[in-house]
Amino acid sequence: MSRKALFIAAKDLSIRVRDRRAAVVLLVMPMVLIFILGLVFNPLWRGTAEIQRIPVVVVDQDQGEIARLLVEQVLGTGAIGRMLRVDHTGQPAAARDMVMRGRRAAGLVIPRGFSQAVMTGRPARLTLFTDPAQSIRAGIIHSIVNRFGAEVVKRQVAITVAAETLIIERIMVPSRVGAAIPGWLKDVEQFTGRQAVAIAEERGSGPRFPAAIDYYAVGMGVMYLLFGVSMASQSILVERREGTLARLRTTPTESADIVGGKLLATFLTGLAQFSLLVLFTRIFYGVQWGSPLLLIMMIGATALAAAGLGTFLAALARTPEVVESLAPAIILPMSFLGGAMFPIYVMPPWLEHVSRLTFNRWAMDGFLAIMAGAETPAAIWQPLLALFAMSLVFLTVGTWRLRFR
Amino acid sequence: MDALVVVLNLVKHYAGHAAVRGVSFEVRGGEAFGLLGPNGAGKTTTIGMLACLLEPTSGDALIAGASTRRDPMAVRRAIGVVPQEIALYPTLTARENLRFWARMYEVADGEAGRRIEEVLDIVGLRDRAGERIDTYSGGMKRRINIAVGLLHRPKLLMLDEPTVGVDPQSRTNILETVKQLNREGLTVLYTSHYMEEVEFLCDRIAIMDLGQIIAMGTHEELRLQVGERDLISIATHAARIGTVLPASLRALPGVDDVRMREDRLEVLTTTGRRLLPQIVTQFVTHDVPILAIEVREPNLESLFLHLTGKGLRD
Ligand SMILES: Nc1ncnc2c1ncn2[C@@H]1O[C@H](COP(=O)(O)OP(=O)(O)O)[C@@H](O)[C@H]1O
Numbered sequence: 129m130s131r132k133a134l135f136i137a138a139k140d141l142s143i144r145v146r147d148r149r150a151a152v153v154l155l156v157m158p159m160v161l162i163f164i165l166g167l168v169f170n171p172l173w174r175g176t177a178e179i180q181r182i183p184v185v186v187v188d189q190d191q192g193e194i195a196r197l198l199v200e201q202v203l204g205t206g207a208i209g210r211m212l213r214v215d216h217t218g219q220p221a222a223a224r225d226m227v228m229r230g231r232r233a234a235g236l237v238i239p240r241g242f243s244q245a246v247m248t249g250r251p252a253r254l255t256l257f258t259d260p261a262q263s264i265r266a267g268i269i270h271s272i273v274n275r276f277g278a279e280v281v282k283r284q285v286a287i288t289v290a291a292e293t294l295i296i297e298r299i300m301v302p303s304r305v306g307a308a309i310p311g312w313l314k315d316v317e318q319f320t321g322r323q324a325v326a327i328a329e330e331r332g333s334g335p336r337f338p339a340a341i342d343y344y345a346v347g348m349g350v351m352y353l354l355f356g357v358s359m360a361s362q363s364i365l366v367e368r369r370e371g372t373l374a375r376l377r378t379t380p381t382e383s384a385d386i387v388g389g390k391l392l393a394t395f396l397t398g399l400a401q402f403s404l405l406v407l408f409t410r411i412f413y414g415v416q417w418g419s420p421l422l423l424i425m426m427i428g429a430t431a432l433a434a435a436g437l438g439t440f441l442a443a444l445a446r447t448p449e450v451v452e453s454l455a456p457a458i459i460l461p462m463s464f465l466g467g468a469m470f471p472i473y474v475m476p477p478w479l480e481h482v483s484r485l486t487f488n489r490w491a492m493d494g495f496l497a498i499m500a501g502a503e504t505p506a507a508i509w510q511p512l513l514a515l516f517a518m519s520l521v522f523l524t525v526g527t528w529r530l531r532f533r
Numbered sequence: 534m535d536a537l538v539v540v541l542n543l544v545k546h547y548a549g550h551a552a553v554r555g556v557s558f559e560v561r562g563g564e565a566f567g568l569l570g571p572n573g574a575g576k577t578t579t580i581g582m583l584a585c586l587l588e589p590t591s592g593d594a595l596i597a598g599a600s601t602r603r604d605p606m607a608v609r610r611a612i613g614v615v616p617q618e619i620a621l622y623p624t625l626t627a628r629e630n631l632r633f634w635a636r637m638y639e640v641a642d643g644e645a646g647r648r649i650e651e652v653l654d655i656v657g658l659r660d661r662a663g664e665r666i667d668t669y670s671g672g673m674k675r676r677i678n679i680a681v682g683l684l685h686r687p688k689l690l691m692l693d694e695p696t697v698g699v700d701p702q703s704r705t706n707i708l709e710t711v712k713q714l715n716r717e718g719l720t721v722l723y724t725s726h727y728m729e730e731v732e733f734l735c736d737r738i739a740i741m742d743l744g745q746i747i748a749m750g751t752h753e754e755l756r757l758q759v760g761e762r763d764l765i766s767i768a769t770h771a772a773r774i775g776t777v778l779p780a781s782l783r784a785l786p787g788v789d790d791v792r793m794r795e796d797r798l799e800v801l802t803t804t805g806r807r808l809l810p811q812i813v814t815q816f817v818t819h820d821v822p823i824l825a826i827e828v829r830e831p832n833l834e835s836l837f838l839h840l841t842g843k844g845l846r847d
């Protein structure tokens with residue numbers, strides 16, 4: 129990128145900084161909306177609200193006592209039960225698919241003969257699928273299942289010892305011992321019942337779900353970022369109409385510098401807009417955005433993809449007015465599908481599926497993961513990759529179209 | 534004569550419709566050349582091709598030796614373009630606009646400040662240069678629009694109808710400014726649909742209509758094409774005219790006819806006002822008083838009417 133592109137970008141930015149109307153639309157409006165939505169929908173986010181629960185799919189091929197214990201007593205009751213939303217499917221492959229598509233945070237497969245193995249003291253095996261994009265939530269499931277495993281071993285040892293004693297002392301015949309084991313297990317469970325609760329409390333704070341206002345800071349932030357870049361990329365059409373673009377082309381300036389400069393300005397506008405929103409929501413609403421380093425990476429990737437989308441929009445339209453009316457028609461439905469209003473957590477599976485086609489969803493996933501405590505780039509690699517892919521496609525198509533006009 | 538601009542049979546079609554159909558002309562270094570024609574004649578399209586904005590359908594133009602097709606960057610460095618519309622950033626100040634355009638014209642950083650003040654002086658807006666363009670009057674915007682085209686000291690300044698929509702005072706100011714620049718040696722290519730402007734400014738004029746040049750030459754040459762003659766009308770006392778004065782006037786070289794009209798003598802000539810001293814001398818010699826003199830020359834308006842059968846402005 130040459131010096132001239134930088135000059136063009138600097139000129140665009142100094143024009144934009146003076147645009148009061150744009151500042152109001154792009155900064156004040158989302159702040160107001162975040163506040164209102166946060167206030168209105170806050171109850172939804174409180175306590176045991178469905179949307180906070182971690183979706184887990186269980187495949188119970190065992191259907192035995194221990195499996196029931198795991199599903200009903202451990203995963204289904206108490207503090208853990210309130211934290212999860214458990215549903216069932218018949219096939220491990222289906223469960224795996226749901227997790228890999230990000231529709232469940234984890235999938236647990238209890239294989240045939242699991243209970244039998246546990247009760248007869250043979251090695252037993254559980255399979256857990258986890259979604260790397262939801263690593264924090266998946267980690268919680270993982271530790272619950274692990275903990276369960278440890279508890280099972282304890283009981284296994286206790287019951288094996290008891291059963292062997294009874295059989296060796298000839299107090300019970302082995303077949304009666306087998307039949308009695310489920311009853312004993314219940315007794316053991318009642319005795320150690322509090323353990324399940326203890327597991328959850330051991331996790332400390334448990335998962336940190338964004339409060340309503342945090343969620344909408346992300347949702348509206350991403351949505352208004354799109355409005356911001358669509359407004360910014362409109363400026364190339366304004367320049368075309370006002371004749372300054374033609375004048376630029378009568379100066380010894382390469383068209384790559386012109387397009388590059390405009391694009392850079394659009395990107396920087398988005399970057400500044402989102403950063404300011406992060407700052408404002410932090411100061412005024414106490415929103416905790418999470419790791420600053422990851423946040424910077426996400427803001428960069430999001431602003432770039434948004435700039436691409438804006439450029440693409442500008443390339444489709446002939447006049448700034450067309451963009452102005454086209455932008456909401458594209459941005460609003462995409463934002464709603466992507467979870468800007470209707471939280472991703474409560475979407476029915478099909479909608480959740482569709483939402484992954486939107487820019488907003490990927491951006492929101494990344495920011496929400498950081499909010500939930502992600503600390504390494506590995507935790508947001510999927511959103512980052514998706515956003516970079518979008519940038520590449522939209523920028524290529526957009527600049528190609530712009531340069532040919 | 535060394536030509537700074539050589540236009541070779543430029544043609545521009547828009548979706549089958551021909552906006553410019555084979556325009557050729559030359560502009561010499563230091564000359565002021567005018568393109569005169571009504572709206573839609575193809576002036577802006579021609580300027581657009583010279584400014585490397587529009588790809589010609591066919592033909593080419595050489596500016597300062599560089600081809601608009603093969604070496605557009607060299608052409609762009611040699612020219613200053615003042616577009617028909619005000620191509621400025623309204624929310625930036627005049628000085629900020631000039632700073633930006635100086636960078637686009639690759640004026641060296643060290644020199645830019647000085648050049649900006651220079652062009653502000655040329656258009657007489659130095660004391661208002663810190664104000665935003667959108668607070669300017671139409672005439673002031675036009676003047677900054679021109680200033681931009683001068684920043685890099687171009688060899689050729691192209692102005693496309695730079696006085697459209699300005700008040701008479703600003704218009705005079707703009708014309709004087711361009712005239713002065715031309716006097717100082719800048720080559721000017723000026724388009725307008727006002728014949729007074731090109732008559733005032735330009736050494737040579739091409740008259741355009743429907744995408745073609747229909748007449749070209751100096752003011753004088755064009756006037757001759759009309760075939761109409763100048764009319765010099767001298768008001769006097771009818772009783773004092775007699776017969777000797779008309780006869781001796783008729784005998785002057787270049788005089789075609791002399792007519793009596795009540796209290797006036799009308800001299801028809803092809804040489805125009807250059808004949809005035811001799812006419813006055815004849816009146817003095819024959820002791821006939823001159824009350825008033827009026828010279829009516831056929832103008833480009835009448836030439837255009839003559840060539841196309843329609844007026845320059847509809
Ligand atoms: N971009 C364009 N597309 C189609 N037709 C055009 C375009 N620009 C100009 N024209 C047509 O070309 C002709 C010449 O226009 P123009 O060069 O602007 O004339 P002038 O500057 O002399 O008024 C007009 O008929 C005009 O309608």
Ligand SMILES: [Mg+2]
Nearest residue numbers: 576577617694
């Ligand atoms: Mg024009």
